[in-house]
Amino acid sequence: MxxxxxxxxxxxxxxxxxxxxxxxxxxxxxxxxxxxxxxxxxxxxxxxxxxxxxxxxxxxxxxxxxxxxxxxxxxxxxxxxxxxxxxxxxxxxxxxxxxxxxxxxxxxxxxxxxxxxxxxxxxxxxxxxxxxxxxxxxxxxxxxxxxxxxxxxxxxxxxxxxxxxxxxxxxxxxxxxxxxxxxxxxxxxxxxxxxxxxxxxxxxxxxxxxxxxxxxxxxxxxxxxxxxxxxxxxxxxxxxxxxxxxxxxxxxxxxxxxxxxxxxxxxxxxxxxxxxxxxxxxxxxxxxxxxxxxxxxxxxxxxxxxxxxxxxxxxxxxxxxxxxxxxxxxxxxxxxxIIWPEGVTPFHAGIVNLRQGDAGTDAASERLEAALIERGLDPLYDDTEERPGAKFATMDLIGLPWRITVGPRDLAQGVVELASRRTGESERLSVDAAVDRVAQIYGA
RNA sequence: CGGGGCGUAGCGCAGUCUGGUAGCGCACCUGUUUUGGGAACAGGGGGUCGGGAGUUCGAAUCUCUCCGCCCCGACCA
Structure with missing residues (x-):
């Protein structure tokens, strides 16, 4: 979505x-x-x-x-x-x-x-x-x-x-x-x-x-x-x-x-x-x-x-x-x-595009979204024009257990950030690896 | 049902005491500059003040009445 x-x-x-x-x-x-x-x-x-x-x-x-x-x-x-x-x-x-x-x-x-x-x-x-x-x-x-x-x-x-x-x-x-x-x-x-x-x-x-x-x-x-x-x-x-x-x-x-x-x-x-x-x-x-x-x-x-x-x-x-x-x-x-348990979360993961309109982050975000859907998962892609702080605040509020952040800084290194809402811990992974990790978490 | 309180723009509120024709922040629209934790500036739109009746030259403001909602208590997935 x-x-x-x-x-x-x-x-x-x-x-x-x-x-x-x-x-x-x-x-x-x-x-x-x-x-x-x-x-x-x-x-x-x-x-x-x-x-x-x-x-x-x-x-x-x-x-x-x-x-x-x-x-x-x-x-x-x-x-x-x-x-x-x-x-x-x-x-x-x-x-x-x-x-x-x-x-x-x-x-x-x-x-x-x-x-x-x-x-x-x-x-x-x-x-x-x-x-x-x-x-x-x-x-x-x-x-x-x-x-x-x-x-x-x-x-x-x-x-x-x-x-x-x-x-x-x-x-x-x-x-x-x-x-x-x-x-x-x-x-x-x-x-x-x-x-x-x-x-x-x-x-x-x-x-x-x-x-x-x-x-x-x-x-x-x-x-x-x-x-x-x-x-x-x-x-x-x-x-x-x-x-x-x-x-x-x-x-x-x-x-x-x-x-x-x-x-x-x-x-x-x-x-x-x-x-x-x-x-x-x-x-x-x-x-x-x-x-x-x-x-x-x-x-x-x-x-x-x-x-x-x-x-x-x-x-x-x-x-x-x-x-x-x-x-x-x-x-x-x-x-x-909110922090939803995986079993009842409304969306499996949130995708935050930090710079909407940037060709690189747009493409990576869309690739993530498509790949997650392909695995049978239901991601929420924040493709709005909001600034990063506002997007993070909204994601935190609605409580999706996993968030993938796509920003120009990390993307230059070829990675995105996968963060746990519950622990706040995050790791930097390639797009494909992030999709695999999320799929693994949900057994998809 | 007893006690307390509230109803003014989508949300949060000020204005009500002391009547003079409605304001602030956020949100929204347009533009520019921004963009790794709720951006800044400029311009703009939107309410007739919960409903009705009354007092008055004049009512968001005073009076009566009805409605709605919230909080505390006794009851309940």
Whole structure:
């Protein structure tokens, strides 16, 4: 992409309303624009990152055997009256009336609708287990939206639902989600710690929240620091293997890690003092097992092997997709701007032409751009007439992890500069060598 | 919802107390000189002051009213 042809409205000044770093940088980097309180437009750069995050989630969900689908944002109130949540959910649910005076609502979550789909089409235990998910916009009419995308009213969420014959099967679905979520967050360059949590309005017994540690987090968390050593890495996971998934769950949840909702001071104090940590965290996902809470009132049953009708065991599992952008920025930035992890960066590398219009730097920059595209990479070439300082500042702000600087000084030596946004370190390489290095970094 | 605050050019703000017909910086347009960390000079365009009503010879400024937004608190992916 040529920057001169792109839409990247960066701001030099920080908008007054932005209090936290992710909100400030998302506005300054031209990623989002507020449409009204807690509701944002996703400008091209922000949209690109949102898609990257979404792609990773899709890959990891499908790797775990979960089936993608899509449900509507507007849903009939009748379904929610069946589960009792139309009244229970409170003011947070956005209620709308259509021209026929029918009550509809903007989905804050989708247990009712998926259960309705399930009961209409599944009647045998042989069709289980079944886990489906979607990535769809949600709306919760927060009393006070804040922190930009982190607590918006409209937000983009992955929500998955499992249907199983027994509690044991449903717990395997729970474990699969935990494992797949750990992998998902790691691929985004995040450490998200599963913590025992409170179930809130979704209801249920077993639930873990995934928290990214950050000073600006809204949750107070307490944990054994040993848990921060744990990594999924690139180990092979067989999602059909119940024992293996259970073992991962035990590995990642046996250490003390709780939010303030479930914090137990006595248990916490059993941790050796040097490993005890209290900090703040951003909630980026939650998994629930809630048994027959929805299947029973809504009649989602199957016939078991003995011919008995039994209510299915269910769970639901969410990842805040749009919130993840904020969480990633909170976890990865410096005083100059964002530092994207390679897994979610909007462009793989930036090309900075220090003297636009100079035949030599123009030709080298274009050669770099073409060669990177040839390798299947997506570079952002700053071909504007800005001065070098302004170009560097913009690149630093939007946070591409790798920058290739093409200037007359280095080019006279036959080299360009490849610099890491994260470390600031750079090396001088020929154009071809720089392309190889970037391709190697991305495994392209 | 309780408390606090704001709404003046795309962005950040001054002007409001003490009414006299709108200004600064950045951004934008044109030109010249520049170009390895947010260039300089010259020229130029753009707002009727969140909406409505009122007071007044005259309202960004005073009064009433409506709307929007932000911050602090209790709730939440």
């Amino acid at each position: 040529r920057l001169s042809r792109y839409f990247l409205p960066v701001l030099k000044e920080t908008p007054a309303e932005a209090q936290i770093v992710s909100h400030r940088y998302m506005l300054r980097a031209g990623m989002i624009k507020q449409a009204s309180a807690g509701i944002y437009s996703w400008l091209p750069l922000g949209f690109k990152v949102l898609r990257k995050i979404e792609d990773i989630i899709h890959e990891e969900q499908q790797r775990a055997g979960h089936i993608p689908m899509l449900m509507p944002t507007l849903q009939s109130a009748d379904l929610w009256r069946e589960s009792g949540r139309y009244d229970d959910y409170g003011e947070e649910m956005l209620r709308i009336r259509d021209r026929h005076d029918r009550d509809i609502l903007y989905t804050p979550t989708a247990e009712e609708l998926i259960t309705d789909i399930f009961r209409a089409h599944v009647s045998s235990y042989r069709d289980l287990p079944l886990t489906m998910y979607q990535i769809q916009w949600k709306f919760r009419d927060e009393i006070r939206p804040r922190f930009g995308i982190m607590r918006g009213r409209e937000f983009y969420m992955k929500d998955g639902y499992n249907f199983d014959l027994t509690k044991a099967d449903a717990m395997h679905a729970y474990n699969r989600h935990l494992v797949s979520y750990l992998r998902t967050y790691e691929r985004m360059g995040l450490q998200a710690i599963p913590m025992r949590a409170d179930s809130g309005p979704i209801g249920g017994d077993d639930t873990h929240e995934f928290l990214v540690l950050a000073e600006t987090g809204e949750s107070e968390v307490f944990f054994d620091n040993a848990i921060t050593e744990l990594k999924i890495g690139d180990r092979e996971i067989d999602y059909g293997d119940k024992a293996q998934c259970q073992a991962v769950l035990e590995e990642f949840t046996s250490r003390y890690a709780r939010t303030d909702e479930t914090h137990d001071e006595a248990l916490f104090n059993e941790i050796p003092e040097e490993r005890r940590r209290s900090a703040r965290g951003i909630e980026v996902g939650q998994i629930f097992y809630f048994g027959t809470k929805y299947s029973e009132p809504m009649g989602a049953t199957v016939q078991d092997a003995d011919g008995n009708d039994v209510a299915v065991h269910m769970g639901s599992h969410g990842i805040g997709v749009s919130r993840l952008l904020g969480a990633i920025i909170e976890a990865s930035h410096d005083g100059k701007g």
